[in-house]
Amino acid sequence: MQTHNLGYPRIGSRRELKKACEQYWSGKIALSDLHTAGESIRKDNWILQKDAGIDLIPSNDFSYYDQVLDMSLTVGAIPERYHEVILQKGGNELDLYFAMARGYQQNGLDITAMEMTKWFDTNYHYIVPEFTKNQEFKLFSTKVIKEFSEAKELGITTKPVLIGPVSYLLLGKEKEEGFERIDLIKNLLPVYLEILKKLDALHIEFVQFDEPFLAMDLTEKEQKAFSYVYAEIKKAFPSLKIILANYFDCFGENLEMALSLPVHTLHLDLVRCASQLDDILDLGKLKANVNLSLGVVDGRNIWKNDFKHSLSLIKKAADKIGNDRVWIAPSCSLIHSPCDLDLEENTASLPAEVKQWLAFAKQKIAEVVTLKKLVENDKDLEVLEAFSLNVVAIASRKSSTLIHNLQVKDRLKAIVKSDDQRKSGFSIRQSKQKVALNLPHFPTTTIGSFPQTTEVRSWRARFKKGDLTQEAYEKLLEDETKDSILWQEEIGMDVLVHGEFERNDMVEYFGEQLAGFAFTKFGWVQSYGSRCVKPPIIYGDVQRPQPMTVRWSAFAQSLTDKPVKGMLTGPVTILQWSFVRNDQPRSQTCTQIALAIRDEVVDLEKAGIGVIQIDEPAIREGLPLRKADWKAYLEWAVRAFRISASGVKDETQIHTHMCYSEFNDIIQNIADMDADVITIECSRSQMELLDAFAEFNYPNEIGPGVYDIHSPRVPSKAEMIALMEKAKAVIPAANLWVNPDCGLKTRHWEETKKALIEMVSAAKKLREAV
Ligand code: GLN
Ligand code: ZN
Secondary structure, rough: EEEOOOOOEEEOOHHHHHHHHHHHHOOOOOOOHHHHHHHHHHHHHHHHHHHHHEEOOOOOOOOOOOOHHHHHHOOOOOOOOOOOHHHHOOOOOHHHHHHHOOOEEEEEEEEEEOOEEEEOOOOOOOEOOOEOOOOOOOEEEEEHHHHHHHHOOOOOOOOOEEOOOHHHHOOOOEEEOOOOOHHHHHHHHHHHHHHHHHHOOOOEEEEEEEOOOHHHOOHHHHHHHHHHHHHHHHHHOOOOEEEEEOOOOHHHHHHHHHHHOOOOOOEEEOOOOHHHHHHHHHHHHOOOOOEEEEEEEEOOEEOOOHHHHHHHHHHHHHHHHHHHHHHEEEEEOOHHHOOHHHHOOOOOOOOHHHHOOOOHHHHHHHHHHHHHHHHHHHHHHHHHHHHHHHHHHHHHHHHHHOOHHHHHHHHHHOOOOOHHHOOOHHHHHHHHHHHHHHHOOOOOEEEOOOOOOOOHHHHHHHHHHHHHHHHHHHHHHHHHHHHHHHHHOOOOEEEEEEEEOOOOOHHHHHHHOOOEOOOOOOOOOEEEEEEEEEEOOOEEEEEEOOOOHHHHHHHHHHOOOOOOOEEEEEEHHHHHOOOOOOOOOOOHHHHHHHHHHHHHHHHHHHHOEEEEEOOOEEEEEOOOOOOHHHHHHHHHHHHHHHHHHOOOOOOOOEEEEEEEOEEEEHHHHHHHHOOOOOOOOOOHHOOOOHHHHHHOOOOOOEEEOOOOOOOOOOOOOOHHHHHHHHHHOOOOHHHEEEEEEOOOOOOOOHHHHHHHHHHHHHHHHHOOOO
């Protein structure tokens, strides 16, 4: 029996990589310093896994930004607009890499970044590969080879991890008409073979191909591509041991095809789909020389593994195919888990009772190893002790009074149909809001947050440490809010925001004020590039003991006659961006949160806030991977949003905001949310995302983002007008808003000010034509 790991968090347990990257980008450290930081994280991770007793440790799971972008660089899928950067930067691969990820504005060049989108149904974002017709690939970056050698020098023979060729293509996007990206498989495969040849020369034994598209609905052509590439790889490298990893859902319709592939080990995510083990064992189609890797330890959530349950799965498989054909692993890469629970020794916001139910990446690695010991050596006292401790922890969670709140459960039962309906339909609301708000055509607004400068963050840190009194802290925030309000007035913004300076994070801020949530200090997870999030842990029934945002919104509104938009995070997003309890359906937890947000919306209205935004950027990412499961999810998710938004009068304008979303296939559900205004991320796709709304004749108002906030690049007025002209061509002008793609908290004031001044002036220009 082997233990292995699919991938380890690469941000460093104290976010060392984030810090190093950002210092490098701002010119504070040299490239060699960045390389040193990367090297040290890789080394720590390898050694940690080795010391824990993992048999097969991954390499190339490290990334400076994103593993899909790594793959694009590896196979030379570098869009033409970056070729100039190659010339300017000579052989500096990392600068090219970061230019692709973040855009490039230097030495007379002004190149936009590549698109970014969500990695399956997670909150990790990857850089979308761009493909053209008949595209050729060539081995460009040898990162995977270098990292294998690097580990080897430390005495660790790793298993290189690559995104499999089929999933790599499917993750990308066609940048011109007339072909399907899967057709490029024949051009792509030779590069994979070349990589394997180089690795083979270093005597690798195992290679892991991640093919998470095996958990998606595939066309016949895509299925055939799988059979084709793995047969070709087998032909070229008959003795190479291929681990084929599928995760996040069942193999479903792809199961028979997957079982027919000539691989050494097939990895199954038994957390997301426990039933597939029976399917495989009963089907009788598992080849006698193929091993099963059982993903029993949840790579995406923070709950301690239930050893009893995992052992039953492992034993079931072992009884049928023998111990030596069964591998034990986390369900997926651990990049979706925080690093180390041991760092939370003194975390006041994480009660000991809750902490005993948790396991982070380092602890999950230990769980994998313990599970193997429990199977192979169930007489060992230490192992037995670990088992009984686990049984106690799991049982205590089931019966804890910390978790259950009768009042919340009763309120949930008492929800009636009218609770998720606004008083009137949209057109009646729209005319009432016109009178109440008196906004110009093409009203301008922003998505909520303004730059969270080092200063602002240092106030919070000092306040939390006790170095600043609450009074002094709030005074600083008030001044910052005031500056932002006055500046927005001065540049002529129409609907103002207070700036969210008091918030650490759009979910954590709310979770901290809601019952049923706990918080870590170091539980960071990579979201995109150097951006990390620290998801709250929802362990119990959710309730809002008192108003959460009214104080700041009311303060900001008191400074101006212009409307200030109240700013809330929606129930689906709070759910989606938290670690969620796994002892009741997600829909139930979501509805509990919806009721809490509803109370806040009503209180904001009472405090004189006439425009309230309920952010739901995560609606789309919550979609199950398979279409057949969408309907049920969308029903409860849309209902939760409506419950949160429907407590107010017609005159109160409800906004929602969504980023990284495609809307084509869920446009009916987006319309069903019935927000008065929706702002969406649109600029990186050149307004393409708006087509779904146009085709649907979406009735409510829309603000398609006119500039990309993920990059420091300042857009020109002309650029934004051009984008709005595109929008005007498909959406009635009277329904259009002008705003950036998303919140501005990650930006600096310098570029923010320049960009927003341009944006307001673009809107004014547009008004001239009305
Ligand atoms: N109001 C949030 C902000 O501006 C929205 C962020 C988001 O959608 N990701 O930061
Ligand atoms: Zn956003």
